[in-house]
Amino acid sequence: MTVTVDQILFLITALVTMGAAATVVTAQNLVHAALALIATFFGVAILFVLLQAGFLATVQVVLYIGAISILIIFAIMLTRRVMQDSGPQTNQQWWLAAVFALALFAALWVVLQQVPALQQASGSLPIPGDSLQLLGFGFVDPNQYLLPFELASVLLLIALVGSIVIAGEKQ
Amino acid sequence: MVPLSWYLTLAAALFCVGLYGVLARKNAVAILMGIELMLNAVNINLVAFWHYLEPQVMAGQMFTIIVLTVAASEAAVGLALIISIYRRRNTVIAEDVDLMKW
Amino acid sequence: MPNDWLFIGIFLIMGAVFPGAPILINSLILGPKKSNSVKNSVYECGIETVGDTWVQFKVQYYIFALVFVVFDVETIFLFPFAVAYNQVSIFAVLEVVFFILILAGGLFYAWRKGALEWA
Amino acid sequence: MDIGQFIKDPLGVIGAFLTSLLAGIGLAPQAIMVIEMIIGVVVIASAALVLPLFLIWFERRVVARMQDRIGPNRVGPQGLLQTIADAIKLMIKEDITPIGADKLVYNAAPILSVVAIISMWAVLPFASNIIGTSLNVGALYIVGVGSLGTLAIMMGGWASNNKYALLGAFRTVAQLVSYEAPMILSLLVPVILARTMDLNGIVQAQSVWFIVAAPIAALIFFVTSVAEVGRTPFDLLEAESEIVAGFHIEYSGMKFGMFFVAEFLHAFTVGALTAVLFLGGWRGPFAEQVPLLGIVYFILKAFLGYFIVILMRTTLPRIRIDHMLDLNWKFLVPTSLSVIVVTIVVDKLIQQAGITNDWARSGLLFLANVLLGLAIFWVLSRAARSMRAFEGAAGEAHHGGDHAAGHLAPAHGEPAEAHAAPAH
Numbered sequence: 085m086t087v088t089v090d091q092i093l094f095l096i097t098a099l100v101t102m103g104a105a106a107t108v109v110t111a112q113n114l115v116h117a118a119l120a121l122i123a124t125f126f127g128v129a130i131l132f133v134l135l136q137a138g139f140l141a142t143v144q145v146v147l148y149i150g151a152i153s154i155l156i157i158f159a160i161m162l163t164r165r166v167m168q169d170s171g172p173q174t175n176q177q178w179w180l181a182a183v184f185a186l187a188l189f190a191a192l193w194v195v196l197q198q199v200p201a202l203q204q205a206s207g208s209l210p211i212p213g214d215s216l217q218l219l220g221f222g223f224v225d226p227n228q229y230l231l232p233f234e235l236a237s238v239l240l241l242i243a244l245v246g247s248i249v250i251a252g253e254k255q
Numbered sequence: 256m257v258p259l260s261w262y263l264t265l266a267a268a269l270f271c272v273g274l275y276g277v278l279a280r281k282n283a284v285a286i287l288m289g290i291e292l293m294l295n296a297v298n299i300n301l302v303a304f305w306h307y308l309e310p311q312v313m314a315g316q317m318f319t320i321i322v323l324t325v326a327a328s329e330a331a332v333g334l335a336l337i338i339s340i341y342r343r344r345n346t347v348i349a350e351d352v353d354l355m356k357w
Numbered sequence: 358m359p360n361d362w363l364f365i366g367i368f369l370i371m372g373a374v375f376p377g378a379p380i381l382i383n384s385l386i387l388g389p390k391k392s393n394s395v396k397n398s399v400y401e402c403g404i405e406t407v408g409d410t411w412v413q414f415k416v417q418y419y420i421f422a423l424v425f426v427v428f429d430v431e432t433i434f435l436f437p438f439a440v441a442y443n444q445v446s447i448f449a450v451l452e453v454v455f456f457i458l459i460l461a462g463g464l465f466y467a468w469r470k471g472a473l474e475w476a
Numbered sequence: 477m478d479i480g481q482f483i484k485d486p487l488g489v490i491g492a493f494l495t496s497l498l499a500g501i502g503l504a505p506q507a508i509m510v511i512e513m514i515i516g517v518v519v520i521a522s523a524a525l526v527l528p529l530f531l532i533w534f535e536r537r538v539v540a541r542m543q544d545r546i547g548p549n550r551v552g553p554q555g556l557l558q559t560i561a562d563a564i565k566l567m568i569k570e571d572i573t574p575i576g577a578d579k580l581v582y583n584a585a586p587i588l589s590v591v592a593i594i595s596m597w598a599v600l601p602f603a604s605n606i607i608g609t610s611l612n613v614g615a616l617y618i619v620g621v622g623s624l625g626t627l628a629i630m631m632g633g634w635a636s637n638n639k640y641a642l643l644g645a646f647r648t649v650a651q652l653v654s655y656e657a658p659m660i661l662s663l664l665v666p667v668i669l670a671r672t673m674d675l676n677g678i679v680q681a682q683s684v685w686f687i688v689a690a691p692i693a694a695l696i697f698f699v700t701s702v703a704e705v706g707r708t709p710f711d712l713l714e715a716e717s718e719i720v721a722g723f724h725i726e727y728s729g730m731k732f733g734m735f736f737v738a739e740f741l742h743a744f745t746v747g748a749l750t751a752v753l754f755l756g757g758w759r760g761p762f763a764e765q766v767p768l769l770g771i772v773y774f775i776l777k778a779f780l781g782y783f784i785v786i787l788m789r790t791t792l793p794r795i796r797i798d799h800m801l802d803l804n805w806k807f808l809v810p811t812s813l814s815v816i817v818v819t820i821v822v823d824k825l826i827q828q829a830g831i832t833n834d835w836a837r838s839g840l841l842f843l844a845n846v847l848l849g850l851a852i853f854w855v856l857s858r859a860a861r862s863m864r865a866f867e868g869a870a871g872e873a874h875h876g877g878d879h880a881a882g883h884l885a886p887a888h889g890e891p892a893e894a895h896a897a898p899a900h
Contacts, residue, residue, distance in 0.1 A: 109276030150623025181278030220441030243328035
């Protein structure tokens with residue numbers, strides 16, 4: 085079996101992403117965890133590029149790296165305690181959590197092995213060149229995704245109002 | 256070419272790492288970061304299925320954007336809750352918030 | 358399209374190498390290396406540092422980031438719509454106007470609640 | 477080599493020449509492609525990094541002229557080599573990393589801040605066929621890499637282990653994040669008008685410059701972009717008289733230099749982006765036939781934008797942080813939202829009416845923008861009148877007392893500026 089350039093790129097990206105993800109859940113310093121989270125987001129963006137979803141890769145960078153991670157870092161700074169920032173960052177059941185996560189991964193892996201269709205998918209299907217237009221048209225087409233589109237705006241409104249009510253109350 | 260199962264395996268691994276973070280971390284913000292990892296794993300799956308199985312139907316990308324929206328809302332409200340709890344009880348350790356615990 | 362992204366990838370790497378090189382030349386070769394503890398201490402405003410780098414931040418920072426996130430997500434939806442603008446009907450345009458108005462309502466709420474005040 | 481062909485498609489000719497040269501050595505086609513890409517990247521990136529050497533001199537001269545000084549005129553002809561001398565000085569400075577700083581993050585921040593700006597150049601169309609790469613999501617890509625700059629500031633401020641740097645970084649990030657919202661919204665308007673996110677496509681769609689069809693969006697984009705750079709009047713991040721220097725206070729030597737380079741390059745990139753999105757980019761007489769002429773037009777337009785940025789810097793005073801955020805959230809965001817609504821509705825109506833002439837379409841959109849501008853002006857004047865009435869009443873009640881209490885400057889140690897009491 086020969087290794088292609090695609091596969092090498094994928095493996096490097098996957099390795100970096102998983103390393104960063106492992107740092108997110110193990111780092112003692114929360115800001116380090118947040119920066120590793122940003123690295124993970126970036127790795128996922130590269131994976132989207134490899135999957136030829138350039139728009140989603142850009143959205144991933146704009147939204148996750150540019151907005152959500154800033155929100156997370158602000159929240160870390162707002163809730164920082166010197167005492168709680170040092171010392172172990174895991175609770176007593178961490179080993180149980182690790183066992184559970186490993187068991188879940190093993191189960192998922194077994195399932196993946198047993199579905200032949202997943203092994204055979206080759207990725208040779210043609211990607212439509214105007215996928216962006218299809219997406220934009222799908223958003224406003226009543227026969228496609230109009231409802232999720234409008235619901236997303238309602239969801240965002242509720243999130244905005246709720247967060248302001250919760251975080252903005254006067255002490 | 257990269258087989259589909261590679262992407263799915265990676266997504267499964269990322270999901271499990273995120274799950275570990277959610278279950279094992281003490282700090283509530285770190286728990287939220289774990290949830291973000293899990294949502295990202297889901298997104299990888301969705302985009303991989305779109306690319307390998309149905310590239311002419313935009314449902315995969317569409318769903319990914321909805322997941323992104325939900326992730327943004329979840330982060331906004333979740334972090335607002337954490338900040339609120341911090342201001343009232345001066346802690347962000349999930350275990351210390353046990354007023355409703357029996 | 359993959360070629361475009363390959364170019365972007367090379368650009369990002371090169372974009373890191375180009376500013377990194379002068380920094381390395383500066384710190385490893387050209388710059389003097391006579392450090393002492395006073396020189397390496399934190400400068401702040403010239404007098405000696407008091408206390409830890411821990412400051413209480415206003416919750417206002419978070420609120421602004423929050424409103425920004427909501428509008429960021431909104432624009433993500435509007436960009437594909439803008440690309441597909443030629444094909445959509447006038448009805449679809451009204452849907453998008455509705456979409457924007459809902460979020461403008463959120464902005465209006467934040468405004469009335471005083472969440473957009475700095476002080 | 478055919479000169480006529482070269483004038484028509486310089487990159488194609490050079491590319492064909494390189495391809496034949498490299499194929500002669502016996503390289504695989506993919507390897508040749510990658511090598512050509514690397515050459516292209518090196519050319520664009522080094523041009524972008526050498527440019528600030530000139531920009532800094534230019535800005536210092538213009539600022540000096542505005543302030544009735546001479547400016548740098550000793551090193552080289554007209555002081556042109558002054559910046560190179562400064563760069564050499566920075567190169568032989570000691571590189572200090574403060575105690576307690578987070579080494580990796582501290583060192584990565586200045587590099588990231590340059591990467592964020594320089595990456596925008598990958599998609600800038602310099603001429604009709606001279607372009608790094610015409611990405612089909614170009615406009616959004618600009619926003620994405622721009623947000624990496626925000627991240628760099630946050631990293632630099634946090635890693636310095638310095639309260640003031642952290643505070644400066646947080647204020648800066650609050651400002652950048654706030655102004656990014658109207659910037660993205662106004663960036664959407666040219667995308668709607670061109671029906672593509674590809675920057676070269678946006679330029680090609682501008683047979684009539686988009687500043688005619690979308691003057692308000694152009695203005696908002698320009699103002700918010702200047703705020704993104706952190707230039708005066710939005711330079712609260714390094715307000716020398718208030719906070720020490722902002723997030724980069726602990727940096728020395730070339731690392732500080734990189735933040736400096738990033739700022740100047742960003743200011744020029746603002747001009748370039750405004751030129752691409754609203755001023756027709758490389759468009760001009762004969763630019764289609766002779767792409768090299770397009771580069772000249774593009775650079776001239778970009779310099780026009782940069783020049784206006786410098787003029788703004790020298791004429792306007794710094795605005796207070798609460799005023800700055802009010803301007804953003806209570807004026808720019810609602811205005812850009814209404815511009816988008818007006819644009820999508822009016823443009824669709826024009827399309828339905830079957831008007832295809834670009835001038836007619838732009839004229840109608842311009843008319844809609846003027847009406848919108850009048851409406852905004854009317855709302856603003858009413859709001860100002862009611863505000864004055866409210867403040868006047870409050871002032872009467874307190875006998876001109878502490879009605880300024882509600883407007884007290886934020887509590888981060890900067891001196892509260894004198895609050896001009898309104899006459900009552």
